Amino acid sequence: MSHHVIEMPDLGIGTFRLEGKTAYNSVKMALDIGFRHIDTAQIYGNEEHVGKAIKDSSVPRSEIFITTKVWNDKLNSAQFIESVKQSLEKLQLDYVDLLLIHWPSASNGEKMSEYLTELKKVKELGLAKHIGVSNFTIANLKEAMQTLDAREIFTNQIEVHPYLTNTKLRAFCQQQGIHVTAYMPFAVGEVLKDDVIVDIAKKHDASPAQVVLAWINAHKMTTIPSSTKRENLADNFDDSVKLDHEDLDRIDALDKHKRLANPDFAPDWDY
Incomplete structure (x- = not known):
């Protein structure tokens, strides 16, 4: 895979849809259990709670990999950097480890070259150690690579689970040396009830x-499941399970292009 991903732990904790005290408790428990990778975003409205949980935990800042994402209405030269500074203020941090463009969908139709130039500046200013994208298709990545060197794109965070294996896009990312981070790995719990998954689990x-x-790990992706229960977090953190080729093939075959994150401003997906 790509050469610069070691410092991002393969397993992180997602905070999408977690609000207030729930977000705080989830992050705090995750850090207690041993997670060292936390993923949030401006639009989640929980950066303050995530930041407070990090602050209140006994884990040193240098050991935690923190990602946030810039929302669609800030994808312009007037607001981009200011919005990142606000995120850092909420998170009580001097920098994030990774800053992503949340969607390739600027609210006012700003050009990608405009907001990716701002993204680069954020890195140059030391406000983010690494930069990347989220929900970018092959066409989006090709356009992005006209502004950013592929080596600068630390990850493309996309929806991947057994019902949406996103194989075509993953293959393109691998070819370009762009690491893939899989979000919604359980398809909001749906795949956990699948007969094949249950059988392999037994x-x-x-x-x-x-x-x-x-x-997901066998396919060399990072992933960020979310949970609000300590026992589920502990269960997710146990990575002792190693699947054989037959298991992997059976899970790969479950793909049915079932996409859950598909807002009206989404790009034209690769199938």
Whole structure:
């Protein structure tokens, strides 16, 4: 895979749809359990709670990999950097480890070259160690690479789970040396009930969640499942399950292009 991903832990904790105290508790528990990678975004409205949980935990800042994302209405030269500074203020941080463009969907139709230039500036200013994108298609990535060197695109964070394997886009990313981060790995719990996943879990004396995470890991992706329950977080953190080729093939075959994150401003997806 790509040469610069080691410092981003393969397993992180997502905070999408977690608000207030729930977000705080989830992050705090995750850090207690051993997670060292936290993912948030401006639009989640929980950066303050995430920041407070990090602050209140006994884990040193230098050991935690923190990602946030810039929202569509800030994808312009007037507001981009200011919005990142506001995120840092909420997170109580001097820098994030990774800053992503959340969607290739600037609210006022700003050109990608405009906001990716701002993204680069954020890195030059030391406000983000690494920069990347999220929900970018092959066409989006090709356009992005006219402004950013592919080596500068630390990751493309996309929806990947057994019902949406996103193989075509993943293959393109691999070819370009762009690491893939898989979000919604459990398809909001749906794949955890799948007969094939349940069967493989029995075979390995593991939980369905551990099987899905092992599948993602075997495909060399990072992933950021979210949970609000300590036992689920601890279960997700246990990476002792190793799948064989037969298991992987069976899970790969579950793909049915079932996409959950598909807002009206989404790009034209690769199928």
